[in-house]
Amino acid sequence: MEDIKNLILDKTKERLERFGYKKTTMDEISRDCKISKKTIYQHFTDKxxxxxxxxxxxxxxxxxxxxxxxxxxxxxxxxxxxxxxxxxxxxxxxxxxxxxxxxxxxxxxxxxxxxxxxxxxxxxxxxxxxxxxxxxxxxxxxxxxxxxxxxxxxxxxxxxxxxxxxxxxxxxxxxxxxxxxxxxxxxxxx
Missing domain, CATH: 1.10.357.10 (Tetracycline Repressor, domain 2)
Structure with missing residues (x-):
């Protein structure tokens, strides 16, 4: 469970550093992590x-x-x-x-x-x-x-x-x- 959360955080960090906050979406993070958005929302309420x-x-x-x-x-x-x-x-x-x-x-x-x-x-x-x-x-x-x-x-x-x-x-x-x-x-x- 903690591994998935850290994966999401790591991929979010990479995306934010590259594209900034406004251009970072939950869809892109989901794609980067190769997990569903539903899984992301199990760990975080929103962006x-x-x-x-x-x-x-x-x-x-x-x-x-x-x-x-x-x-x-x-x-x-x-x-x-x-x-x-x-x-x-x-x-x-x-x-x-x-x-x-x-x-x-x-x-x-x-x-x-x-x-x-x-x-x-x-x-x-x-x-x-x-x-x-x-x-x-x-x-x-x-x-x-x-x-x-x-x-x-x-x-x-x-x-x-x-x-x-x-x-x-x-x-x-x-x-x-x-x-x-x-x-x-x-x-x-x-």
Whole structure:
């Protein structure tokens, strides 16, 4: 049962990447999977539900990739620096989740609540790191939720949510280090 669901999600992902949300139909997904539409509807209520499930699956994979690197690190400052150094280049690549966040059609297809879910989840993790840094006496006494929110928005500007040309791929490491310097100087107790 789970194999069929993953097959449907995989084929939907391939089709969305190639043709976009508007041109992806349940008939085409059915044909790609070599199963009936009825089978697809046994797993997903409609195209939006299918897309939502795909987005959440890919979001979980992305979060696992990005946050797995900091699990063994106990120092909150090192966690934040490593997270930024991992996430900026990753989200500047052409991954499905990045495409969804950049593509207007996919963005609109994905209900606003899923963007809010992503934001809350990430901001909560970052706030936890900041809270730990405060408890260890390494970070200034700041409102961790507000700082996490501001830091996340700033991070977005350096990665998938760029509104204008900031840097090319060649100089991404330089801009990443500037972002790290800015955040470190904003948080670290002097």
């Amino acid at each position: 939006e539900d299918l897309f939502k499930c795909l987005f959440l699956r890919e979001l979980n994979k992305t979060m696992e990739i990005l946050f797995s690197r900091i699990r063994g690190v106990s120092d909150p400052l090192e966690q934040l620096v490593l997270l930024i150094r991992t996430a900026v280049p990753y989200l500047n690549q052409d991954h499905f989740i990045t495409k969804v966040l950049k593509d207007d059609d996919l963005f609109l297809a994905m209900n606003r609540k899923y963007h809010e879910f992503l934001d809350k989840e990430v901001i909560s993790i970052i706030a936890g790191i900041i809270r730990e840094g405060k408890q260890q006496g390494k970070f200034r006494d700041v409102d961790e939720k507000i700082v996490a929110y501001a830091g996340f928005r700033l991070f977005q500007a350096f990665s998938f949510a760029r509104t204008g040309p900031l840097c090319d791929d060649e100089h991404i490491e330089d801009y990443t280090e500037i972002l790290i310097d800015f955040i470190v100087n904003a948080l670290v107790k002097k």
